[in-house]
Amino acid sequence: MTEKKNLNTTYNPKEFEERIYKVWEEKKYFTPKVDKNKKPYTIIMPPPNITGKLHLGHALDNTLQDMLIRFKRMQGYNALWLPGEDHASIATEVKVENELLKKGIKKKEIGREAFLEKVWEWTDEYRDRIRSQIKQMGCSVDFTRESFTMDERLNKAVKHVFVKLYEEGLVYQGNRITNWCPKCVxxxxxxxxxxxxxxxxxxxxxxxxxxxxxxxxxxxxxxxxxxxxxxxxxxxxxxxxxxxxxxxxxxxxxxxxxxxxxxxxxxxxxxxxxxxxxxxxxxxxxxxxxxxxxxxxxxxxxxxxxxxxxxxxxxxxxxxxxxxxxxxxxxxxxxxxxxxxxxxxxxxxxxxxxxxxIISKQWYVKMEGLAQPAIKAVKDGKTKFIPERFEKVYYNWMENIQDWCISRQLWWGHRIPVWYCQCGEIIVSEDTPNCCSKCGSNNLKQDSDVLDTWFSSALWPFSTLGWPEKTEDLEYFYPTDTLVTGYDIIFFWVARMVFSGIHNLGEVPFKNVFMHGMVRDSEGRKMSKSLGNGVDPLEVIDNYGADALRFMLVTGNAPGNDIRFYPERVESARNFANKIWNASRFVMMNLDEELMNKYKDCKEYSLADKWILSNMNRLVKEVTENMDKFELGIALQKIYDFIWTEFCDWYIELVKPVLYGEDEKQKGVTFNVLYRVLTTSLQLLHPVMPFITEEIYTHLNNEYESITISSWPQYDESISYEKSEIEMSYIIEGIKGLRNVRAEMNVPPSRKAKVLAYVLDEAKEAFAGGKTYFEKLASASEVEIIKDKSNLPDNLVSLVVKGGELFIPLLDLVDKEKELERLNKEKEKLQSEIERVEKKLSNEKFVSKAPEAVVEEEKAKGEKYKTMLDAVLGRIESLK
CATH class of the missing domain: 3.90.740.10 (Valyl/Leucyl/Isoleucyl-tRNA synthetase, editing domain)
Known part of the structure; x- marks a missing residue:
């Protein structure tokens, strides 16, 4: 490890987020090359419409995709996240038409070709905006493979499918009832x-x-x-x-x-x-x-x-x-x-x-024959829905499917590849015909309608990879692995992609469909212009940084469930980032590279070292399992708890005496543990908070030039310190108890007090070995383990902790009356708990219907509360 410059004194994401993304792009970390020796992992981005800027729903969708793709990239997969945009036929036409009307220009007056030129100008502008927003979100997409539904190669795929379905007798023209907009006509x-x-x-x-x-x-x-x-x-x-x-x-x-x-x-x-x-x-x-x-x-x-x-x-x-x-x-x-x-x-x-x-003459796709293989694919498990309950929605629509109206009376979109001759001949062709195949006339008129936007987006998982050409990308990256999308478009898009993939390529387009919910406001309402409750993700990023927004969107997020946007939660996420920043600065300022190298292979770990390594190792295992199961919110909560509480609040504090001490070997070992835990934490956090983890990692580490291409942490079966975890739990609970008592009595940390510990046999070793921790973190002048508490002096404050009782001789530091007041409150609290348990256990309905384990748990609680009450009553009596 070479020397790195220190992080800035304050966390300011504006100083590095844009810079970092440019480096990622320059290094082409997100542009995988076809490599038959590596296993691919592919996500095709649901294409946002080119009708405006991205909203919070897009931010959620992209964050979840980025978590998965970064996770898989770090696991060694050849990970491709292919981005793109949808031409959004009717929405875009309405938007551009309205913009022209503001200038006094009517669509029909300028004609189809001139109007389409205006739409392409709009398209170029808004595609640039979308690209910029995707980058600001930190999305690790491959822009070298970016697609647009109106690209010529995708247009070719659309025409190919239309003609193919027509020749198979699956596309027909007919008079049927359709949803009709009288304004958009x-x-x-x-x-x-x-x-x-x-x-x-x-x-x-x-x-x-x-x-x-x-x-x-x-x-x-x-x-x-x-x-x-x-x-x-x-x-x-x-x-x-x-x-x-x-x-x-x-x-x-x-x-x-x-x-x-x-x-x-x-x-x-x-x-x-x-x-x-x-x-x-x-x-x-x-x-x-x-x-x-x-x-x-x-x-x-x-x-x-x-x-x-x-x-x-x-x-x-x-x-x-x-x-x-x-x-x-x-x-x-x-x-x-x-x-x-x-x-x-x-x-x-x-x-x-x-x-x-209204009944009207339109082009339709016969759906019954296409739906059956798509239903079977999900039933056979070739494509799985997460959560599984959405399969019912899918089946309900597919099993009751109606023929699909695919024509639209618009100018913007994929024009239907059908030509009409005056002789009555209809020519369906991928290429523009020169003359009528029946009468030879060259007076042919193309159908003026365009195809439904969903017709082209139904081909998205494979048209983006070059189909119908047999491209290297298509052969390697298809079928894709995971589709991440909202539950509201299962019928309109997800189902159509499934039957399109099976019908055209003989394979499902994706193995997993990971459904997420909607982002609602803090009151649970859908965000809309009319309510004025929409939130611009770019404003949130400008105020708090992309990492904070991403963290907030994933925290507490369960597959398929709606989430609520709370500004306070974004602020809390930024506070978490700030905590990581400051903890990393502290670690980096204290690391000594020479000592680290000297003791890099030394395993003479302290109790705190073993505790944090064991917890970290288990975290790696659990988070990996959660990520594999798409339990991203659960994974993030575990990472957050570990970093904030176990690493920052406890481990760093527990080892400060070592860092400031004189024992060279202890320092060298602890430096290596600090370094390892910090880098592992950053790697686990990276998929959801890519910018801050990259900035810290590149200042801290040179094993890889970027955390983006570093290896995902691996569970190590050899790291198992269960005894140390148990012992440290006694110490931490004891320190917490002592801190609470002192805080309640307003005893300043500078006033040291002796701690007498009457503990169970299994906790004695922990308390004996943890005396230094009590001295530094609980203001203990010393810790004495006592065998008998019957002859304890008066004026002691007692507290029941995990593993036993602790006593503090307060001398003149506290008021006797205040201590009695505190003990009486504790007595009332315990009596209330005992009463609650006894009431529950006397309820025959509860005892007969509740599982035996639950009943036994309540009994154990009751016994514990009684033991604690006896101790409190004894202390009250001793102070009278």
């Missing part, structure tokens, strides 16, 4: 719909029975769609309507006859038990219509206005039409009543407009 996916509870109404309407004075009463939340009704359905088991099935009703206002049909879809208990069926404007009605061969009458145009099939309401916007229709129903006596109703309404999350289910 496009079909949208379920993932782009935000459901909100809204106050609405049920309008109860009379539908007259033809040729009679009878009528059926139906209730609807969307009266404007009645213009397209083609039937009224009842449940076949409903006795109220059995005699009416097959008869005709007169559709109010439209005066078109429609049949009464029987279908199990109808819930007899809901509403009136009679349901209007509008196949062109409701997904459930569409399915009913297919079963009964009903006509599909679309009464709205693409912008949500009533069309020519709406009669006198033609041209009215849907909500204007609703008002007019309700008014006419009232005038003509068809409106029975209006009942208030709270229901979920779907809004387009990009523009905030209510989504309209």
């Amino acid at each position: 496009t079909a949208i996916s379920d993932a782009e719909i935000e459901h909100k509870e809204q106050q609405g109404n049920f309008w109860h309407i009379k539908y007259p029975l033809v040729g009679t004075d009878r009528y059926l009463e139906i209730a609807t939340t969307r009266p404007e769609t009645m213009l397209g009704d083609t039937a009224v359905a009842v449940n076949p088991k409903d006795e109220r309507y059995k005699d009416l099935v097959g008869k005709m009703l007169l559709l109010p206002l439209v005066n078109r006859e429609i049949p009464i049909i029987a279908d199990d879809y109808v819930d007899m208990e809901f509403g009136t038990g009679a349901v209007k069926i509008t196949p062109a404007h409701d997904p459930n009605d569409y399915e009913v219509g297919k079963r009964h061969n009903l006509k599909e009458i679309k009464v709205m145009d693409d912008k949500g206005h009533i069309n020519e099939f709406g009669g006198k309401y033609k041209g009215l916007e849907r909500y204007e039409a609703r008002k007019a229709i309700v008014e006419d129903l009232k005038k003509e006596g068809y409106l029975v009543k209006i009942k208030e109703h709270v229901h979920n309404v779907g809004f387009h999350d990009r523009c905030g407009i209510v989504v309209e289910p």
Whole structure:
């Protein structure tokens, strides 16, 4: 180990975080080369949308990925974390369109090509921003392999899959119900719909029975769609309507006859038990219509206005039409009543407009055949969900899957590789055709639609590695190892990647799906612009450093669970970093390289040395196991407890007498232990706090030039000092007890006091060997182990500790009355505990139902409290 310059006196992450990342990039630590002699470990980053800056959800997602990739890199894997961005078709188009409107520019006026040029300008700007933010987070990604869903090589993969699925008969064009945004004038996916509870109404309407004075009463939340009704359905088991099935009703206002049909879809208990069926404007009605061969009458145009099939309401916007229709129903006596109703309404999350289910001609993927192998892959364990409970969500969606609408009426995105000829020929091709294959005409028109964003992102785990080309990266790094993502996109993205990987490459795209929750505010609310409770991770980094933010996001984080953001916890994380910094400075200022080298092989460890080495060794084992099980929050808590409490608060304090002493050998041995424990702690902490650990490590160590490429600590079976751990636990508990008593009595540390120790046989060796620790850390003038406590002098303060009792002769240092007050409080506390235990044990229900071990544990507690109470009572009596 060569001499290193000292750390700065104060911890300031701004001084080194950016500098360190530049070094990592220059050294290409994150750019693995294909090496058949090393085992790969691959994570493909879920691509953030190019619609803005990263938020706390991205920060959490990236921190968890970075922990895993750094851990595996240190374990010797050829670790690749491949980054990239998603073009976010509709979201980006809306954003750019709105930016142009601010300048008085309309999309349609400048045309498709000019608009796309503007989108590419936006893309370049925001991709640069995202890269910068990823670096500020400390993410160890390989930017030399960065991908973008609109890159030409990824576009090639998209076209290849579309054509392949079409040729296999799995892609088709058809008229089906789709989620439609009247403002953006496009079909949208379920993932782009935000459901909100809204106050609405049920309008109860009379539908007259033809040729009679009878009528059926139906209730609807969307009266404007009645213009397209083609039937009224009842449940076949409903006795109220059995005699009416097959008869005709007169559709109010439209005066078109429609049949009464029987279908199990109808819930007899809901509403009136009679349901209007509008196949062109409701997904459930569409399915009913297919079963009964009903006509599909679309009464709205693409912008949500009533069309020519709406009669006198033609041209009215849907909500204007609703008002007019309700008014006419009232005038003509068809409106029975209006009942208030709270229901979920779907809004387009990009523009905030209510989504309209409308039948339209779109491109679809047949899903049933693709879903089955993907279901089997998870059931066979080829892909595992962490936590396992999310498999149910996956199965539920996959087993009830509908055909996938993949076309979007937008300009930004992967244009559908389909051309139409005037002769009616449809040409589906990866390459632009020169002429019609049927009539030879070169007057071909490409489909104006683009593909759903999820279509390209479904290929992400392999298109990013060069597929459909047989690249070296694809052969080596696929299938990937772990996908880290939020639980809210299991259906939209995770499932689609699974069936896409299996269908196109014959293998699952990833072995593990590590699900995390959402980051909510301190009150548990979802962060949103409307609530104004969003947190910019870059501001947090600017104030506290990236390490503090990362630490906060992982602390207490369990797979699949939401977490809450508390500013105080970020501050606490920064305090932890500061503690590590100061402890490292202390260690580095005291290390003596000459003595370390001289005694590097000496194993003559002190009790404190054995204790810390044994605890550290066990920590390495447990943290490694936790990391392998994706228990990252648990791993971090153990590291934190060890560094803060065992290393900083105790070990460093315990060995200070050695550091300041004259025993050369002891110092040399202790220096090596300090160095080893500190470097190991830094390595364990590195995956979550990469910057501070790198800065300290490179000042401290030269075994590796960077902690990033250092080896993950290994559990050593030869390091097992259980006896020392037990002995040190007696000492630590004793010191804590003495400190507490002195603090309660306001005895200054400078006033030394003799400690008399009446201890159990198994603790005698510990107390005898730990006298120095008591003297330095508990202000003891000396420690005397006594065999008998019956002849103890008066005016002693006693405390029951692990392994026995300690007595301190206070002489005139404390007031007798204050000591009695303290003892009486301790007496009341113990009496309360005894009462609680006895009450519990007298409860027959508890004794009969609780496990035997739990009952025995309560009994043992009761005995312990009684022993402690007897000791306290004895002390009270002696002071009277």
